[in-house]
Amino acid sequence: MDKVTLIATATMGLEALVAKEVRDLGYEDVTVENGRIIYTADPMAICRSNLWLRTADRIKVRVGEFKALSFEELFEKTKALPWADFIPVNAEFPVIGKSVKSQLFSVSDCQAIVKKAVVESLKKKYSTDWFKEDGPLYRIEVAIHKDIATLTIDASGDGLHKRGYRYRSNQAPLKETLASALIMLTNWKADKPLIDPFCGSGTLPIEAAMIGQNIAPGFMREFASERWDWIGQDKWDQARMEVEDLAKYDQELDILGTDIDHRMIELSEHNAAEAGFNDIIRFKQMQVTDLRAKREYGCVIANPPYGERLGEKEQVAQLYKEMGKIFQEHIPTWSIYVLTSNEQFEELYGKKATKKRKLYNGKIRTDLYQYWGPRPPKPVAPSNE
Structure with a gap:
């Protein structure tokens, strides 16, 4: 895979800072929206973004985005996306969701429909009717805002604010x-x-x-995408070596x-x-x-x-x-x-x-x-x- 579209989520008010951090990593194809920064880059950007972005909340891989006014439309358009390009046959792929100001307001129904659509898509690719889901985690999110559905896979795992050093905190810690x-x-x-x-x-x-x-804020922790075969351990090793070299x-x-x-x-x-x-x-x-x-x-x-x-x-x-x-x-x-x-x-x-x-x-x-x-x-x- 040569290029992926990434979404770095951000707390309201910090979008410009996150965008600057993304550009400082060398990625120029950047779009700033409320709560998120969208950029297209090579898979290596997944490693570098997770390790280096200090002000982003998490990194997601965008699989697709489309308008969905009915459950049937959500199912068919989700099924048509290239899920097998990202998700291997043994992957664990739970689905989470949210819906804001949209006709499809039942989050649980949207999650169930997306899960079924992804399964149907993977069935066709892998010629199997059963997925054990005992491998690496590929957590899918369906986020619907004003009837536009965005389908992503979480590349971070725990939120990026979890650096790995704060095992204990006061009652109102600063994130x-x-x-x-x-x-x-x-x-x-x-x-x-x-x-x-x-x-x-x-x-x-x-x-x-x-x-x-x-020092890269993510140097002490692991990320969900470290186990993704289509990125490869060699890229993660290279990214972590960069962290050491630049400190x-x-x-x-x-x-x-x-x-x-x-x-x-x-x-x-x-x-x-x-x-x-x-x-x-x-x-x-x-x-x-x-x-x-x-x-x-x-x-x-x-x-x-x-x-x-x-x-x-x-x-x-x-x-x-x-x-x-x-x-x-x-x-x-x-x-x-x-x-x-x-x-x-x-x-x-x-x-x-x-x-x-x-x-x-x-x-x-x-x-x-x-x-x-x-x-x-x-x-x-x-x-x-």
């Missing part, structure tokens, strides 16, 4: 993909210090360390995660050790009001409490006031980035943001408040005199 997005939306570079004053389970500092050392393990980093709760510091240290950063990221128990910095220029990325729960609003309001006072007094030249759903943040913080960007933390609509610090002065070139 790894969103943590990476927050870092990529800032002006932070590997040669600058970074502080996360509400580090929780350490996700943001760990993702920053991976970005800083150019910058010698890149020094100055990353600090702090939290008022000592249990979160222990949790962060555990997760950082799992990711291989126990000697690279520092964690410290402290209040945000005690935050100080030795270096003049740096970056704070914060995901503080939002005050969504009853009884928290007054505490959170006071916290935001203290953040504004401390940051502006003690690190006035640093860039500050704060993610919160609190619409009064700027008023409480005491300063209007340079820029705001709408993002979603799970189902919570938030804003990333960006306060850009001054540019550090350029180093003076040594005189020849």
